[in-house]
Amino acid sequence: MKHLIIYAHANPESLNHSILETTVSTLEKNGHEVVVRDLYALDFQPVLKPADTNAMKAGETPKDIKTEQEFITQSDVITFIYPIWWTGLPAILKGYVDRVFSYGFAYAYGEEGIVKMLTGKKGFIINTHGTPKEYYDEIGMTEGLKITSDIGIFGFVGIEPVGHLLFGGVGSLNEEAYKGMLKEVEHTVDSLFS
Template identity: 75%
Template sequence: MNHLIVYAHPYADSFNHAILETTVHALKKNGHEIVVRDLYALDFYPVLKPEDTAAMKVGETPEDIKTEQAFITQADVITFIYPIWWTGLPAILKGYVDRVFAYDFAYSADVEGNVQLLTGKKGFIINTHDYSNEAYDKMGMTAGLKVTSDIGIFDFCGIEPVEHLFFGSVGQVGEEAYKGMLKKVDDTVQFLFP
């Protein structure tokens, strides 16, 4: 299978980067093709400008958007790896979704409503946050994030959400806990994509 991993964390020594490396290693073990788009390393421009929209309306998609859309088109599985900041995606990833998951590429509309244009693909999300998972569950954040990301981004475009992992208390636990989290990433990837 062809995997596109969209990664959004500014620090190379972060736990998110360890998650990325674990995911890539697990997929390679099973013979999958992988493309990683590290949005910070790419210095991806996240602001949807009026000229972007105008260009796409006349079929002249800006090159940086066209490049990312080509990776999405080729992918069987799209994985997002990112920390939860202010109850959602880091701005660079939100901007990626705004610009790349564009109208007439990822979705469209007709008289009956939404038309999904990315059907046949699977979506996988891995998140970190500093609150405990129990606190996120209790305040409704876990469920809310699944709705806004799994349904509001992936399913809205026809991508089937297959799993959404949440790792809480990042920055507050010991080495054994981090090892356990990375083992869960490895186990989940091995199970989902044998």
């Protein structure tokens, strides 16, 4: 299978980067083809500007958007790896979704409602957040995050969500806990994409 990983964390020393490395090595070990789009390393421009919208309406998709859309088109599985900031996506990833998952590419409107144009692809998400997991579970935030990303983004465009890992308490745990998280990533990726 062809995997596209959209990665959004600026610090190469972060847990997210270790999660990225674990995901890539596990997929490659299982014979998958993997492409990583590191949005910070690419200096991806996240702001959807009127010029972008006008160009796409005229059938002249800006080059940086078109490049990302081609990676999506060629992939079987799309994985997002990112930290939860203010109970949502980092701005650079939100902007990626705004610009790349555009009308006419990822979805459209037809006589019977929404046309999901990325049907047939699978989606997987891995998140970290500093808030303790138990608190997010208790207040319903864990489920809320899954709904807004799995259904609100992936499901809206026809990508089938196949898994979502959320790791809480990041920044206040011991080394064993972080190793356990990476083991869970490896095990989950293995079981989903063996």
